[in-house]
Amino acid sequence: MSSHMMSSRGLPEFELLIPQTSPEAMDMLAQHRERLSVLSGGTALWNYVRGRNRVTPYVLSLSALKGLNYINEIPGEGLRIGAKATVAQLIENPAVSAKYAALHESGYWFGNPTVRNMATVMGNVLRASPSADCSCALLALGCQVILQSKSGQRAVDIDDFWLSYDVTARKPDELAVEIRVPEPKATTRSAFQRLTRVRQDLAKLNVAVRLEMDRGVCQQARIAIGCVGPTTMRAEKTEALLQGKAINDGLLEQAAASVRGEISPIDDQRSTAVYRQQVAGVIVKRTIARAAAAKGASQ
């Protein structure tokens, strides 16, 4: 019957599963595998589904699962972000703003307040989009994604998590339950910056940097850059260039030139390859400079 006058755009048909416990969720994942999508905040999933007008036959909602919306700081280990923790929770968390600057900044600039209330940090990682802001910061800081299935639990390093655009190392029967970010040292500094046309746009370019600084000298660097390839990527040659050197204007210019040689951006509706190639150097330079000048985390 089509008597119902719909006043807004709907979603294609699927069967919604709402497990009450994690074991029940694992059973459903094991049973339906690729025929199932996992739903938490919905901001990524429903845009993805509406964009393609296609959805898996089953959607598994995490809404009834208890105890997954935490952000905990464990002294000596680091940050534990539960699968249902939102971006709004991330930026309100005092430990994140004090010690994980790049991650805090990525959440601060993420989407808009309503989307931040709904979107989860884990969802941002699972979406495997190269424009994802929290994902960019997490790649620079380094982290592990904890995946759980009926047969047990495993940890996948973020460097091995995104296989290509929209493809992750999560197996179809696994539930991503937690992100673990290592605790920063007294020498650790980090920063994040992105470029958009208006504030709530997806990034046309984003950069996150983590530096180990000792009296103005960079002992080690991790540089993550998004929107310049199929996944958010590390600029490893530029990281190597910084190692063991004092951060000064000359080195920053070399870093800008280096990163331009490491990326292969494309034209799309948000920017052009030529612009991204040019501006990536500038943003990387500024983000390194800002991280180097930042205060260390108070332990």
Add this chain to the structure above:
Amino acid sequence: MKTKLIKLCVNGRDYSVEVPHNRTLLQALRDDLKLTDTKYGCGSGECGGCTVLINGKDNINSCLTLAAEMEGKHITTVGGLTKNGQLHPIQQAFVELGAIQCGFCTPGMVMKTASLLAHNPNPSEDEIRRGLEGNICRCTGYENIIRAVQKASQMINASATQCAGGTCS
């Protein structure tokens, strides 16, 4: 299409409604409960027309939320702010300061303001601008909306002060 019977509370009133699994909260409000004050704009979380409050103060996009996940939840729409025919201070301020032109964005804008002021009763102009991001108005140019939020903040705080002083019922 499978359906689910849910119980939820909208604007202080309890409803039982049987919804198809793919029904959004916005569709349930507008098409099932006939509460058409909440608007559909973009369907992607960018325009804010469908903004409602969940459990009293957190704003969400009802177009990106499944109705079937709303079991036991309390939802507030702009219609729920008006009590006994009296406009809420936010609504009154929007009217007085010309923060409404065509009016399509207004229900979402008012609910976003309600959420902002619930979390931050005295926002600075910068905090108002950041707090209203995600709600698009194509008429006003936002200036009168900013002024209205400032006025609403003053009105609410003044009435709270009066209450604290025992001058209101």
